[in-house]
Structure formats: structure tokens, C-alpha cells
Amino acid sequence: xxxxxxxxxxxxxxxxxxxxxxxxxxxxxxxxxxxxxxxxxxxxxxxxxxxxxxxxxxxxxxxxxxxxxxxxxxxxxxxxxxxxxxxxxxxxxxxxxxxxxxxxxxxxxxxxxxxxxxxxxxxxxxxxxxxxxxxxxxxxxxxxxxxxxxxxxxxxxxxxxxxxxxxxxxxxxxxxxxxxxxxxxxxxxxxxxxxxxxxxxxxxxxxxxxxxxxxxxxxxxxxxxxxxxxxxxxxxxxxxxxxxxxxxxxxxxxxxxxxxxxxxxxxxxx
Amino acid sequence: xxxxxxxxxxxxxxxxxxxxxxxxxxxxxxxxxxxxxxxxxxxxxxxxxxxxxxxxxxxxxxxxxxxxxxxxxxxxxxxxxxxxxxxxxxxxxxxxxxxxxxxxxxxxxxxxxxxxxxxxxxxxxxxxxxxxxxxxxxxxxxxxxxxxxxxxxxxxxxxxxxxxxxxxxxxxxxxxxxxxxxxxxxxxxxxxxxxxxxxxxxxxxxxxxxxxxxxxxxxxxxxxxxxxxxxxxxxxxxxxxxxxxxxxxxxxxxxxxxxxxxxxxxxxxxxxxxxxxxxxxxxxxxxxxxxxxxxxxxxxxxxx
Numbered sequence: 005x006x007x008x009x010x011x012x013x014x015x016x017x018x019x020x021x022x023x024x025x026x027x028x029x030x031x032x033x034x035x036x037x038x039x040x041x042x043x044x045x046x047x048x049x050x051x052x053x054x055x056x057x058x059x060x061x062x063x064x065x066x067x068x069x070x071x072x073x074x075x076x077x078x079x080x081x082x083x084x085x086x087x088x089x090x091x092x093x094x095x096x097x098x099x100x101x102x103x104x105x106x107x108x109x110x111x112x113x114x115x116x117x118x119x120x121x122x123x124x125x126x127x128x129x130x131x132x133x134x135x136x137x138x139x140x141x142x143x144x145x146x147x148x149x150x151x152x153x154x155x156x157x158x159x160x161x162x163x164x165x166x167x168x169x170x171x172x173x174x175x176x177x178x179x180x181x182x183x184x185x186x187x188x189x190x191x192x193x194x195x196x197x198x199x200x201x202x203x204x205x206x207x208x209x210x211x212x213x214x215x216x217x218x219x220x221x222x223x224x225x226x227x228x229x230x231x232x233x234x235x236x237x238x239x240x241x242x243x244x245x246x247x248x249x250x251x252x253x254x255x256x257x258x259x260x261x262x263x264x265x266x267x268x269x270x271x272x273x274x
Numbered sequence: 275x276x277x278x279x280x281x282x283x284x285x286x287x288x289x290x291x292x293x294x295x296x297x298x299x300x301x302x303x304x305x306x307x308x309x310x311x312x313x314x315x316x317x318x319x320x321x322x323x324x325x326x327x328x329x330x331x332x333x334x335x336x337x338x339x340x341x342x343x344x345x346x347x348x349x350x351x352x353x354x355x356x357x358x359x360x361x362x363x364x365x366x367x368x369x370x371x372x373x374x375x376x377x378x379x380x381x382x383x384x385x386x387x388x389x390x391x392x393x394x395x396x397x398x399x400x401x402x403x404x405x406x407x408x409x410x411x412x413x414x415x416x417x418x419x420x421x422x423x424x425x426x427x428x429x430x431x432x433x434x435x436x437x438x439x440x441x442x443x444x445x446x447x448x449x450x451x452x453x454x455x456x457x458x459x460x461x462x463x464x465x466x467x468x469x470x471x472x473x474x475x476x477x478x479x480x481x482x483x484x485x486x487x488x489x490x491x492x493x494x495x496x497x498x499x500x501x502x503x504x505x506x507x508x509x510x511x512x513x514x515x516x517x518x519x520x521x522x523x524x525x526x527x528x529x530x531x532x533x534x535x536x537x538x539x540x541x542x543x544x545x546x547x548x549x550x551x552x553x554x555x556x557x558x559x560x561x562x563x564x565x566x567x568x569x570x571x572x573x574x575x576x577x578x
Contacts, residue, residue, distance in 0.1 A: 034361075035361065158360055158364070158371075159358050161330065161355055165334070165355075166351055166419070167350070209365065212365040213365055214366070215365060
């Protein structure tokens with residue numbers, strides 16, 4: 005029953021879930037959910053460019069996502085529009101340009117649905133290696149930069165005044181997001197990447213006492229969602245990417261039904 | 275390390291002709307001052323006078339558009355920003371807040387929390403603290419890292435009145451024991467100025483400066499804050515032996531509570547000559563050098 009492709013799907017999904025846990029927490033804390041969407045939507049432009057110029061797909065998606073995040077930084081510095089307006093422009097502009105470019109390329113037949121929703125059951129051995137290799141790289145960078153990332157999330161000026169480098173941390177964070185989106189596209193697809201970033205982190209929040217436990221728990225919840233979603237898609241013959249997101253959603257709803265942490269003021273004599 | 279002669283030690287930070295311009299408007303211009311180890315410099319001024327901007331320029335968070343800022347090499351800053359909000363989605367206990375920018379030893383965390391009187395809140399989530407408790411946590415965090423320069427942007431906002439004086443006492447004690455320099459921003463003139471070596475009164479530029487006594491008498495200061503501001507300093511300098519509670523009763527220094535207070539009710543110290551009973555009476559938590567002869571009860575809150 006557990007065919008080889010299913011094992012590969014599990015390996016890729018679990019690797020990805022572990023990687024996105026801490027990043028998802030940072031996205032939630034920084035209220036950047038829409039930023040994740042924007043980068044994911046820009047991935048379609050990356051796909052189109054890779055087909056047009058015959059480039060490596062993952063590399064091309066990464067390059068476009070990174071370029072979009074740098075553009076965002078630049079536009080934010082000019083300070084004429086609010087960040088969410090800028091994100092809205094970039095998000096839909098890149099998605100639309102990508103779709104237009106794809107429609108021009110009548111000579112290639114591309115599976116648009118595959119890119120939008122992913123096809124984890126089709127991942128190759130090479131994809132699994134990419135997910136784990138890239139994942140280890142991302143996690144290593146996140147661990148190294150954890151303190152400046154968390155500190156600048158709380159207050160960038162405080163972080164800078166006390167000798168951390170919030171600007172560098174922010175830049176690296178954006179590049180890591182671009183990398184993760186490039187890697188994750190095949191697994192859950194462009195439209196559902198943000199869900200995998202945010203839902204496990206939101207689920208972990210209720211059970212966490214520190215940023216670190218929340219990051220680890222988000223990874224674990226993600227792994228549960230991947231395993232549950234894949235087995236569900238096998239059993240009910242549903243599309244795998246959306247099934248993973250539905251499984252994550254089920255875990256989130258279940259977490260809402262549990263009692264919240266009561267010891268919010270532990271040690272308080274009252 | 276304690277600097278024995280603070281006046282000769284090279285400054286921790288010095289600003290020369292500093293101006294910061296944003297969107298075509300000068301937030302502040304021509305600011306000159308320096309902070310030596312062990313010195314407390316207080317910035318005062320009305321809203322929008324450039325106090326926070328000046329402090330940010332001093333610690334390098336804002337780049338000046340003119341003039342220069344020189345900081346001692348390897349200067350370690352402890353910063354309490356004016357505004358800080360932690361998103362509800364981030365689980366952050368007071369303990370974890372302490373190690374936000376650098377790791378600390380358990381004992382250092384405990385000592386810093388005890389110093390501001392919130393040791394019992396170590397494991398509470400910061401989002402559940404009251405405004406005053408949160409300010410104490412931020413101050414703990416800044417002092418726990420044993421900075422060379424402590425920059426406090428309105429550190430006692432939201433702290434109740436007696437707690438406020440306790441925290442200013444603590445700030446002074448930190449200066450005395452560690453020899454760090456302190457840059458303080460405050461509008462609590464009457465309390466803050468008595469502890470300060472140098473007061474700089476800002477209003478887009480430095481409008482007057484000097485010792486608290488000199489500044490409170492300067493015409494520029496009086497014009498900026500009104501004549502009553504000059505008197506508030508005097509209120510702090512005289513002797514307070516009781517606190518008026520919110521319900522109208524009176525808490526005396528000997529711990530007793532009465533319905534009203536009369537000079538001859540036996541609870542009061544003898545008024546020093548010249549002491550005026552002003553409209554505002556300050557209770558204070560006793561420190562080793564508050565001068566009233568009561569034993570120190572640092573860290574204890576009188577605001578039950």
C-alpha cells in the first residue's frame with residue numbers, strides 16, 4: 005500500500021513542515037501573512053520566466069521572490085504607501101504578469117493547476133533531497149539569527165540600540181522566505197504555501213510559553229498535518245496539497261476546543 | 275566598573291551640532307551635549323520637541339542629517355523605548371523578555387527583577403502585565419545587561435506615583451553602584467530634576483541647560499512650561515512624611531492611616547523651617563540616601 009511515491013511524498017512534506025515551523029511563527033508575530041502570500045504569488049512569475057528562458061524552476065522562483073522582497077524593502081523606504089497596499093500591488097501584479105506570460109507561451113503545455121495547488125505525490129528523489137538540503141540550510145540560518153530576529157520583531161530600535169542588526173536579520177529573513185517558497189511550491193503549491201506557514205504557527209500559539217517552544221511546536225503541528233493530510237488524501241482520494249492544509253485546519257480547530265493555558269501568571273502569589 | 279572621577283573620564287557619547295530632518299522638517303537641530311560615566315542627563319521639553327529623536331540619534335538608531343555623534347568604542351547600551359508593544363501572537367514571558375537581546379545568567383535576571391519589585395512576575399506573559407508592571411519589566415531588562423549607558427525614554431509612564439519615585443531612586447542607585455551614564459527623557463519634572471546632574475530643555479533646539487536648579491529658574495524654561503513648573507521642583511525638595519491615598523485618607527511615614535492630617539496629630543515629623551505645604555504632596559519609598567532618616571525599603575510597593 006505504501007508505494008515508493010507515497011514515502012517520497014511523506015519525506016518531502018515532513019521536511020518542509022519542519023522547515024516552515026519557525027518561519028511561520030516569525031510571519032505570524034510580524035503580522036506578515038500577506039507578505040507570504042505576495043511572495044507565493046510572485047512564484048508564478050518565476051515559473052513563467054523559467055519556462056520562457058529555460059531556467060531551473062526552483063532557482064527562477066527563488067530569484068523572483070527575492071527580487072520582489074527587495075523591491076518591497078525599497079518601496080517601504082520611500083514611505084509613500086502603506087505596506088499592505090504595496091504588498092497588494094506587488095502580489096497581484098506578479099501573479100497577473102505571470103499568468104499573462106504563461107498564456108503567451110502557446111508552445112509549452114504547463115499544468116497551471118499543478119503549480120497553484122502543488123503535486124506532492126509527484127515529487128522525485130531529487131525534490132526530496134532539495135527539500136531536506138534547503139530545509140537544513142534554512143533552519144541553520146534561522147537558528148543562527150534567532151535572537152536578532154525575535155528581538156527586532158519585538159522592537160527593531162531596541163534591537164539596534166543594543167547591538168543587534170535588525171536590518172540584516174530582516175533581509176536574511178526575506179531571502180529565507182523566498183527560498184522556502186521556491187522549495188515548497190511543488191509540495192503544497194503557490195496558493196497554499198501561506199496556509200502551511202500560518203496555520204501550524206497559530207495552532208502552536210495556544211500551547212506555547214516561549215517563542216522557542218512555539219517555533220518547535222509549529223514544526224510538529226506541521227508534521228502532523230502533512231502525515232494526516234497525506235493519509236487522508238490516500239484514503240479519500242482527495243488532492244494531496246489541499247488535504248494537508250485541511251488537516252492543518254482540523255488541528256487548529258481542535259486546538260481551539262482545548263482549554264487554553266491557565267498558568268498565564270504562574271508564580272503570582274494571588 | 276566604578277569610575278572614581280567622573281568628570282575626567284572620556285564621554286560615553288557626545289553629540290555635536292546634531293540635527294535630524296524627516297520629510298522636509300527638522301525634528302531637532304543644533305543639539306550638543308555629552309554624557310560622562312556616572313552622569314545623569316535629563317532631556318525635558320514639550321511634546322514633539324525632539325526628545326526621543328535626540329535620544330535615538332545619541333544611540334545610533336537614527337542617523338543625524340547634520341552634525342556628528344561620537345560613541346565610545348564598544349559602548350554597551352541599555353534602552354527602554356518610549357513605545358513598545360508585544361504582539362498577542364508571541365508568547366513572551368518576563369523572563370524571556372530579559373534575554374531578548376543577549377543571554378543572561380539566572381542570577382542576573384532574578385536580581386534585576388527584584389530591583390524593580392517584580393520578581394513575582396518572572397513567569398507572567400508580558401501581555402498580561404499592567405502598564406506600570408510592563409515598564410518595570412522593561413527597566414529590569416535594560417539594567418540587567420549592565421550597560422555603560424542607560425537610555426530611558428519616559429521609563430515610568432503608567433507607574434503609580436509612589437512607584438515612580440521608587441524607580442527614580444533605583445535609577446540613581448544604579449548610577450551610584452555601577453557608574454554607568456544615564457540619558458533620561460521625562461516630563462515628570464518635579465521628580466526627575468532633583469536627581470539629575472544636567473538638564474537639557476529641548477524645543478526643537480536646546481533652549482536652556484544646566485543644573486536642575488539653574489534650569490528651573492531660567493526664563494526660557496519658565497516660558498516653555500509656565501511659572502508653575504518652576505515651583506514643582508521646590509515641592510520635591512521639601513520634606514514629605516505622608517501620602518494622600520486615593521480615597522482621601524492619609525498614609526503616614528510611620529505606617530499608620532488616618533482620615534485626615536493635621537500637623538499636630540503626632541504622625542508627622544517636625545516640619546523643617548521654610549517648608550511649605552504645597553498643593554502636591556509626594557510619598558516616597560525610602561532609599562539609603564533619601565535624607566529623611568527612615569530605613570530603606572527598596573523595591574517594596576506602597577500602592578496596595
